[in-house]
Every structure is written in C-alpha cells, then in structure tokens.
Amino acid sequence: MKYLTFALAKGRLAREALQLFEDTGMPMKEMRDPDTRKLIFTNEELGLKMFLSKSSDVPTYVEYGAADIGVVGKDTLTEEGRKLYEVLDLGFGKCSMCVCGPAEAAEYLKHGRTIRVATKYPNTARDYFYNKKHQTVEIIKLHGSVELAPIVGLSEVIVDIVQTGTTLKENGLTVLEEICPVSARVVVNQVSMKMQNERIMKIIRDLKEAVS
Numbered sequence: 001m002k003y004l005t006f007a008l009a010k011g012r013l014a015r016e017a018l019q020l021f022e023d024t025g026m027p028m029k030e031m032r033d034p035d036t037r038k039l040i041f042t043n044e045e046l047g048l049k050m051f052l053s054k055s056s057d058v059p060t061y062v063e064y065g066a067a068d069i070g071v072v073g074k075d076t077l078t079e080e081g082r083k084l085y086e087v088l089d090l091g092f093g094k095c096s097m098c099v100c101g102p103a104e105a106a107e108y109l110k111h112g113r114t115i116r117v118a119t120k121y122p123n124t125a126r127d128y129f130y131n132k133k134h135q136t137v138e139i140i141k142l143h144g145s146v147e148l149a150p151i152v153g154l155s156e157v158i159v160d161i162v163q164t165g166t167t168l169k170e171n172g173l174t175v176l177e178e179i180c181p182v183s184a185r186v187v188v189n190q191v192s193m194k195m196q197n198e199r200i201m202k203i204i205r206d207l208k209e210a211v212s
C-alpha cells in the first residue's frame with residue numbers, strides 16, 4: 001500500500017487534529033509526545049505518514065505533493081494562496097482575522113488616510129485594504145508579536161488573528177474591523193485527490209462525521 005502523507009500545522013491545531021485522527025481510527029501516539037525531536041512518524045499498519053511543520057509551510061508541502069493531505073488554518077491558506085483543494089472545515093482553531101489598533105485609530109480607517117499596517121499576513125492585508133476598502137496603505141511585514149507595532153509607533157494599525165482577545169486587551173488595543181472568520185481546514189493535493197481518491201474521500205467522510 002502506498003503511504004498517505006499528512007502535514008499538520010505545529011501547535012494547537014496539530015494537537016486537536018491528532019486527537020481527531022485518533023478518534024477516527026488513525027492513531028499516531030508517538031507524535032503526541034511533546035518531548036520528541038523526531039520530524040516524521042509512520043503508522044505501518046495503516047500506511048500513514050505524518051509530520052509537523054510551521055503552519056505557513058503546510059500549503060507548500062501539499063501543493064508540491066510532498067504531503068497528500070494537510071491540516072492548517074484558513075488564515076494561512078488565504079495568505080499563501082497555494083493551488084490545492086480545501087475540502088473540510090474542522091470547526092476548531094476558531095478565531096477572526098481583524099484590523100486592530102488603539103481605539104483612536106478607528107478614525108484613520110474611516111477617512112481613507114494612508115496609514116501603515118503591520119502584519120504577518122501581507123497578502124491578506126493588501127487584499128482587504130486595496131480591494132475591499134479601496135484605501136491606500138503601507139504594509140509592513142512582521143514575523144510575530146505584531147501587537148507591538150502600534151504601541152511603539154511602527155504602524156497605526158495591525159492585521160492579525162484574534163482568538164480570545166487577551167493579547168489585545170493586555171496591550172491597550174482593540175478590534176477595529178473584522179476581515180473574516182478563521183478555523184482549521186483540511187486540504188488535499190490536487191493529483192493525490194485523483195490518484196488516491198477512494199482512500200482520501202473515506203478519510204474526509206470519517207473526519208466530517210467526527211466533527212459534525
């Protein structure tokens with residue numbers, strides 16, 4: 001049997017996905033050990049391989065067919081814009097993509113001023129401001145702790161995901177506009193979907209039943 005390979009976005013999404021895989025008869029016990037430094041795991045009996053990767057790399061592995069199936073947030077899928085099939089919303093990892101900043105920054109969004117927007121999601125931010133709001137902005141790419149940007153004067157606002165809202169609250173920031181909801185999605189390589197259709201469709205059906 002040919003292996004089916006899964007790429008999972010490291011962190012909370014992977015933990016929830018591994019629980020779900022276990023519930024649907026695809027246990028990968030070794031992978032749930034938080035101390036392991038191993039990168040790829042195999043279930044010989046079921047013909048499965050799974051690996052964890054940085055979330056922004058999951059769509060890349062899946063587009064190139066290095067993984068047949070991926071589990072990754074909708075935020076990353078939208079940002080990466082890779083060619084793959086998005087087949088299932090798993091309903092966990094829920095959060096929102098938002099424009100955030102100090103409450104006073106709301107004015108800048110109304111009057112179409114040229115403002116600076118710091119974000120880990122430059123494509124998403126560009127699309128929102130240019131195509132939806134028709135506002136000219138300067139996008140500043142950051143790699144983390146984006147909430148710092150308006151506090152230290154790097155930008156007027158940020159585009160980032162908000163889950164509990166704690167990071168914003170603890171830093172005196174607020175949601176100014178909501179861009180879109182986000183949750184964990186299952187994605188499939190386009191060739192794998194054709195070549196291993198029956199096997200992949202069964203997995204999707206089982207996952208769908210388990211999350212519905």
Ligand code: PRP
Binds near residue numbers: 161
């Ligand atoms: C994410 C996101 C926010 C925070 C939102 O950051 O970029 O900073 O979580 O969560 P909250 O609304 O529950 O506070 P992450 O923890 O991934 O770290 P990073 O900013 O360094 O990427």
